[in-house]
Amino acid sequence: MSDYYVTIIPDDPYCRVDTQAAKKVQSYLEECIVAMSVEIKTHEAPAFVDCGGYLQEIACPFCGSDLWDWWKEAMDESAGETGLFAELDEKQLPCCDKWASLNELKYDYPCGFACTEFVLLNPRNQLEQHHKDMVEQMLGMWVKVIYSRI
Numbered sequence: 001m002s003d004y005y006v007t008i009i010p011d012d013p014y015c016r017v018d019t020q021a022a023k024k025v026q027s028y029l030e031e032c033i034v035a036m037s038v039e040i041k042t043h044e045a046p047a048f049v050d051c052g053g054y055l056q057e058i059a060c061p062f063c064g065s066d067l068w069d070w071w072k073e074a075m076d077e078s079a080g081e082t083g084l085f086a087e088l089d090e091k092q093l094p095c096c097d098k099w100a101s102l103n104e105l106k107y108d109y110p111c112g113f114a115c116t117e118f119v120l121l122n123p124r125n126q127l128e129q130h131h132k133d134m135v136e137q138m139l140g141m142w143v144k145v146i147y148s149r150i
């Protein structure tokens with residue numbers, strides 16, 4: 001059986017959650033979600049948080065063109081030696097010449113970039129909207145939820 005992850009990340013890729021706040025969110029998630037583990041991951045610079053086997057399409061946020069091939073090169077170009085993304089500057093898109101960062105592309109399922117991740121391994125109950133609201137309230141920032149299957 002493959003593993004299933006639900007990852008909560010700050011909406012701002014550069015945002016680093018301080019240790020104390022992160023621990024509080026971890027305890028909260030452990031209390032309300034039945035999961036094999038709730039792990040806090042932190043990175044020096046934004047890491048790509050992908051949806052694994054759920055990834056079907058990467059498209060331009062303006063015209064909807066498929067950007068899969070362009071994206072692969074853009075990711076290689078932008079990733080530092082450690083595989084992290086210190087700079088998520090806007091790039092000119094090949095389809096309609098508009099500018100967007102890798103974080104702003106339309107990923108289906110959603111993906112993201114983050115310095116702090118809360119990773120729930122094989123959760124047995126759904127992360128509901130009110131859980132997300134609570135995490136946002138605890139952190140004082142918007143968060144994104146990434147569903148992934150490995």
Ligand SMILES: [Zn+2]
Pocket residue numbers: 060061062063064065093095096097098
């Ligand atoms: Zn476009």
